[in-house]
Amino acid sequence: MALLYDDNSFDKIICLEVLEWVEDPKKVISEMKRVLKPGGKALIGHTDFDTQIFTTKNLARERRINQTFCDLGPDGTIGRKLKGMCNKVGFKKVDYIVYTLTNESFEENNYSYRIAYMMKEWLVKESEVYLEDLEAWIEEMKDLSSKEEFYYSINRYLTICEK
Ligand SMILES: C[S@@+](CC[C@H](N)C(=O)[O-])C[C@H]1O[C@@H](n2cnc3c(N)ncnc32)[C@H](O)[C@@H]1O
Known part of the structure; x- marks a missing residue:
């Protein structure tokens, strides 16, 4: 909230998921x-966890x-x-892109797999969802993936703000 840099210092800034x-x-x-220097651009992005879907x-x-995780x-x-926040700050121009990350299998190293395990850990720690439910959820997705019936998507909202 208080960057240790002088005014008009950078051509480009990237700020993702912060x-x-x-x-x-x-x-x-x-x-x-x-x-940012005049004419400089900031790429600012964030996931909206309410857009997350697992088959x-x-x-x-x-x-x-999903909703418990989003609200936690x-x-x-x-x-x-x-987009609304960037508009309010008074940039010369704010462009907007929605990027949808998708996975067609539920396997180690895929985003869906990693986030599902992170969700499981977090939701159990906070006692928001029973461990048995989370384990059954994950096993079901592994099974669907082995039958090529799994699909996952999540939206990331990106703004490109020009000073
Ligand atoms: C979900 S991670 C995203 C990391 C990386 N930008 C990426 O996209 O992979 C959230 C990041 O926000 C950083 N963060 C959280 N609060 C912050 C703060 N007050 N000032 C600076 N960074 C902060 C954390 O250190 C963490 O690296």
Whole structure:
């Protein structure tokens, strides 16, 4: 929220998946604007965790796990608010892109696999979802993946802000 750089210092800034964790994201964006040179650009992006979908047979369980995870972080739906925040900071121009990350299998090293295990760990630690439900959810996705019936997607919202 207070960058240790002079005004008009940078041609380009990249800020990905950070704003959810700061107290005042608009202040961070205005700091990025301050340290950008005139004509400089900031690429700012954030996932919106409410857009996450995993193919499973038990849809009620899948929704409960996803929504609980989304609501457990400081602001799981910040992705959809990013454009509005950047508009308010007063850049000369704000372009907007939605990037959808997809996986067609549930395997180690895929984003869906890694985030599902992270979600399991987090939700169990916070006692928000029963361990048995999370394990059954993961086993089901492995099974669907082995039958080539698995699909995953999540949206990332990106703004390109020009000073
Ligand atoms: C989800 S990670 C994203 C890391 C990386 N930018 C990426 O896209 O892979 C969130 C990052 O925000 C950083 N972060 C959280 N609060 C911060 C703060 N107040 N100031 C600077 N960085 C912060 C953390 O150190 C962490 O690296």
